Amino acid sequence: MRLLLLGNEAIAYGALSGGVAVATAYPGTPSTEIIETLEEFKDRFVHWATNEKVALELAYGAALAGARALTAMKHVGLNVAADPLHSAAYTGVVGGLLVVSADDPWMYSSQNEQDTRWYGLQSYIPVLEPGDPAEAYKMAKTAFELSERLRHPVLMRSVTRVSHVRAPVELEPPAPPRWGRFTRDTKRFTLVPANARERKKELVEKWEKIIDVAGEYMTAEGSGDVVIVTSGVAYNYVKEAVKRLKIEAVVVKLGMSVPVPRKITELAKSVVVVEEGDPVVELQLRSMGVATKGKLEGFFPKYGELDVGKVAAGLAKALDIPYAPPQPVKAPLEPAPRPPALCPGCPHMGTFYILRVATSGLNPVWSGDIGCYSLGINMGQQDLITHMGSSVGLGSGIAVAGGQFVVATVGDSTFYHAVLPQLIDVVTRQIPILIVVMDNAYTAMTGGQPSPSKAVPVEKITEALGLPTFVIDPVDIKKSIDVVKRAVEVVKTGKPAVVVSRRPCTLIATRKARRAGLQLPKYRVDPDKCTGCGLCYNLLKCSAISKRPDKKAYVDPALCVGCGMCAEVCPFGAFVVEGRREQWLELWRQA
Amino acid sequence: MATSIVIVGVGGQGVLTLARWIGEAALAEGYDVRIAEVHGLSQRGGSVEVHVRFGKEVYAPIVEEGGADFVVALEALEAVRAYRYLRPGAVLLVNKRVIQPPGRWYDLKELIEAIKRSWPRSYVVPCYDAALELGSALYENSVMLGFLSQLLGLPMPSSLDERNQAAFRKGMQLFQEAAAADQ
Numbered sequence: 001m002r003l004l005l006l007g008n009e010a011i012a013y014g015a016l017s018g019g020v021a022v023a024t025a026y027p028g029t030p031s032t033e034i035i036e037t038l039e040e041f042k043d044r045f046v047h048w049a050t051n052e053k054v055a056l057e058l059a060y061g062a063a064l065a066g067a068r069a070l071t072a073m074k075h076v077g078l079n080v081a082a083d084p085l086h087s088a089a090y091t092g093v094v095g096g097l098l099v100v101s102a103d104d105p106w107m108y109s110s111q112n113e114q115d116t117r118w119y120g121l122q123s124y125i126p127v128l129e130p131g132d133p134a135e136a137y138k139m140a141k142t143a144f145e146l147s148e149r150l151r152h153p154v155l156m157r158s159v160t161r162v163s164h165v166r167a168p169v170e171l172e173p174p175a176p177p178r179w180g181r182f183t184r185d186t187k188r189f190t191l192v193p194a195n196a197r198e199r200k201k202e203l204v205e206k207w208e209k210i211i212d213v214a215g216e217y218m219t220a221e222g223s224g225d226v227v228i229v230t231s232g233v234a235y236n237y238v239k240e241a242v243k244r245l246k247i248e249a250v251v252v253k254l255g256m257s258v259p260v261p262r263k264i265t266e267l268a269k270s271v272v273v274v275e276e277g278d279p280v281v282e283l284q285l286r287s288m289g290v291a292t293k294g295k296l297e298g299f300f301p302k303y304g305e306l307d308v309g310k311v312a313a314g315l316a317k318a319l320d321i322p323y324a325p326p327q328p329v330k331a332p333l334e335p336a337p338r339p340p341a342l343c344p345g346c347p348h349m350g351t352f353y354i355l356r357v358a359t360s361g362l363n364p365v366w367s368g369d370i371g372c373y374s375l376g377i378n379m380g381q382q383d384l385i386t387h388m389g390s391s392v393g394l395g396s397g398i399a400v401a402g403g404q405f406v407v408a409t410v411g412d413s414t415f416y417h418a419v420l421p422q423l424i425d426v427v428t429r430q431i432p433i434l435i436v437v438m439d440n441a442y443t444a445m446t447g448g449q450p451s452p453s454k455a456v457p458v459e460k461i462t463e464a465l466g467l468p469t470f471v472i473d474p475v476d477i478k479k480s481i482d483v484v485k486r487a488v489e490v491v492k493t494g495k496p497a498v499v500v501s502r503r504p505c506t507l508i509a510t511r512k513a514r515r516a517g518l519q520l521p522k523y524r525v526d527p528d529k530c531t532g533c534g535l536c537y538n539l540l541k542c543s544a545i546s547k548r549p550d551k552k553a554y555v556d557p558a559l560c561v562g563c564g565m566c567a568e569v570c571p572f573g574a575f576v577v578e579g580r581r582e583q584w585l586e587l588w589r590q591a
Numbered sequence: 592m593a594t595s596i597v598i599v600g601v602g603g604q605g606v607l608t609l610a611r612w613i614g615e616a617a618l619a620e621g622y623d624v625r626i627a628e629v630h631g632l633s634q635r636g637g638s639v640e641v642h643v644r645f646g647k648e649v650y651a652p653i654v655e656e657g658g659a660d661f662v663v664a665l666e667a668l669e670a671v672r673a674y675r676y677l678r679p680g681a682v683l684l685v686n687k688r689v690i691q692p693p694g695r696w697y698d699l700k701e702l703i704e705a706i707k708r709s710w711p712r713s714y715v716v717p718c719y720d721a722a723l724e725l726g727s728a729l730y731e732n733s734v735m736l737g738f739l740s741q742l743l744g745l746p747m748p749s750s751l752d753e754r755n756q757a758a759f760r761k762g763m764q765l766f767q768e769a770a771a772a773d774q
Contacts, residue, residue, distance in 0.1 A: 309655035326657030333672035340637035
């Protein structure tokens with residue numbers, strides 16, 4: 001069966017054909033669709049874990065028991081899972097363990113450009129690097145056998161342009177899941193110092209063997225004096241650039257880019273290296289005594305994504321041949337930027353407005369976090385966003401450093417992922433901080449995976465810890481401002497407080513309304529009443545509302561979802577509703 | 592030789608779906624296909640850009656600047672933003688619709704005039720108006736698909752439901768009218 005599959009779907013189907021039994025992940029762009037695809041297969045254990053460490057532990061444990069297991073995450077998620085990852089190399093595994101980590105060069109949806117392949121070198125775990133969905137399918141399918149043959153975990157490094165590229169893939173049917181039962185092997189699995197020392201000795205020996213195994217994943221095509229070494233998605237750009245430049249070259253593709261196979265030294269003493277991300281292959285080649293022209297001396301850019309043009313320009317420079325790159329056309333005008341914005345009717349929009357009003361005069365530090373609510377940056381209400389859990393983690397540090405009023409905003413999924421342990425510290429030291437959990441019931445940014453918030457409500461946890469907790473509905477703006485002001489008063493007395501702002505993701509609710517055949521109410525502006533004060537488009541910042549040339553507000557009827565937050569904030573009653581709102585708000589509340 | 596298409600619009604307009612339909616139609620015709628999608632943050636109401644390449648043999652999944660044979664814009668301001676992808680002789684397709692960006696107001700007519708003047712090889716397609724006539728703005732991408740299919744020589748993808756098929760045919764009709772007006 002030949003289908004047009006996303007790289008992530010191909011990885012999932014590959015794992016199915018490889019007999020995966022346990023598959024876990026925490027959602028993160030560009031890795032999310034791997035587990036989403038597997039979710040339909042009820043004969044396996046497929047699970048959205050609370051965070052990447054929990055996800056890897058489930059898969060690693062299953063593999064120790066002899067099952068075939070996969071865990072998937074984005075590159076920064078691997079940092080969260082790094083502790084068990086390193087131990088997995090020491091103990092090795094019994095059943096195949098495949099750890100997929102998807103990098104995001106040029107950071108379309110991430111805070112950094114980290115290259116997963118470094119983890120392979122650091123943890124002594126081999127890294128497979130597919131270049132397209134078809135190859136990702138094959139590699140995922142055979143990774144379990146490789147892992148079992150080596151009795152060692154295997155990493156797969158994908159990138160946005162593999163995970164989120166759709167291409168034809170030839171599919172085979174799924175293989176039955178391989179489950180396992182744990183067999184005691186104390187010397188191997190208990191990493192107390194005496195055992196760990198023995199394991200380290202074994203590990204370096206094993207690594208020597210893996211350097212040869214990497215050769216099985218190396219291919220060479222073409223002929224000529226020039227040797228180009230490439231891996232992963234970069235191979236595709238090399239193929240087209242070589243054709244464009246009409247050069248005769250041997251193109252060496254490393255399917256396993258960590259470790260670089262020993263046999264490559266037999267091919268050439270001097271090579272051009274083209275790779276996506278950091279110079280991981282290039283540095284390995286240099287350590288083997290091969291002269292290289294790659295990223296280190298800047299033949300290819302050291303940041304961002306490659307494309308055919310960049311690779312052609314780099315090859316031309318490295319080989320000293322002329323090349324005239326295509327010249328981009330100049331546009332007739334400079335279009336205003338259209339940065340990502342909260343969806344029309346997003347509950348976060350209401351929460352930010354409520355918080356701004358309830359803390360006015362306090363000049364709070366807005367300690368932000370990773371999720372849709374990062375877009376509070378558009379309202380000037382995210383002063384820092386660095387990693388999962390930065391809201392409460394860094395916010396607490398700022399609060400103890402100098403006594404500023406800190407508002408930590410975090411979504412429900414990130415709350416469970418990273419904030420739970422931080423809460424204990426907030427309580428034990430009574431750190432004065434206003435923690436706002438924006439509970440929209442889903443991991444919305446990555447497409448709406450379920451979060452634990454329905455099964456384990458936030459207020460049950462915070463109340464059990466003795467934290468004063470206030471629950472609000474963000475579309476009910478006026479009433480909520482008064483409630484949040486009470487929470488602010490608690491923090492002013494030098495104690496922590498929690499606000500849970502609860503309303504499900506609007507995107508998911510509107511989808512459900514459409515399916516239920518419910519017509520959404522729409523708001524429009526009465527131009528006689530609108531004074532052009534700008535509260536709705538400047539402060540609430542609903543993206544369905546724009547500013548007319550006469551400063552009056554305009555609601556785009558195609559974008560309005562009838563949340564009514566504009567009517568709540570308008571002091572002049574200028575928003576007029578058409579249709580009924582009660583039934584919609586109720587369906588939305590239960591979405 | 593691969594055909595390189597850059598499709599742009601605003602999050603929520605069905606840019607991804609349009610790209611997948613083109614890919615599906617190209618695959619059905621026996622071509623190799625690459626679609627470079629965007630997910631996550633980049634989708635949220637902001638500018639969206641998806642690349643489609645098809646041909647006998649395709650490797651690179653993305654189109655470089657100055658490398659597109661077709662730029663297809665579901666929104667006029669995004670069309671302007673995507674100029675950098677046009678290669679000399681490329682065809683630009685623009686939906687006759689502006690979605691106002693935050694803090695600015697653009698006049699649709701002026702925008703369309705500026706595009707027509709600066710890139711003569713452009714078609715302004717009233718996908719939005721046609722979609723509204725068909726009952727919902729949701730169909731503007733299938734109207735555009737119908738129009739574009741005539742330029743690419745690709746069939747209607749088999750996965751379109753009845754209402755999208757009607758929109759597709761409307762797009763084909765708009766192309767024929769545009770072609771007749773050209774002569």
